[in-house]
Amino acid sequence: ETGVTQTPRHLVMGMTNKKSLKCEQHLGHNAMYWYKQSAKKPLELMFVYSLEERVENNSVPSRFSPECPNSSHLFLHLHTLQPEDSALYLCASSQGLDTGELFFGEGSRLTVL
């Protein structure tokens, strides 16, 4: 138990569907992150939020839309995805943007048909 909870753990969707991934952290951290993890590739940083403000958007396609309603919750809204978007999506939090280690959730395994 890392203090970061992600739902759903598994998601299968068609290319025309709209779905959302949810992340909640119980650690009182100020920064939250979305990462994409594909087999045998480094973690890819997608979005970073600090105190609910987006501070990083690493050239992510607009079919991925993040939302951070408060410092404990982070969403990733998905629409018209492509099969190559199939991957493990990891949420993480840290005390601050440049302090402390990241605490990860167990990830949402996404399959796009």
Place this chain on the structure above:
Amino acid sequence: GQNIDQPTEMTATEGAIVQINCTYQTSGFNGLFWYQQHAGEAPTFLSYNVLDGLEEKGRFSSFLSRSKGYSYLLLKELQMKDSASYLCAVRDSNYQLIWGAGTKLIIKP
């Protein structure tokens, strides 16, 4: 460009010692992290090095040489539960984390 290199896969025997290397080329350096990730689970923090030398934590130790852009994770008295992927990450001058692709460690009885 920024780059982290680590072996893709390693195999070791239960009870033995294994060293997982990580070399990096980054824009600046503000610390190096090692994470462990079991299959289907979250990566979990193992160690942090910001100064040269060895940091020991139980069966696991991590070494850093900033001048060589090099680190290693040393695992002693290997147990079957140590079978996992080990991720190396460097925090650059902008405090961004640059990740390696991970080393899958297979422990055999």
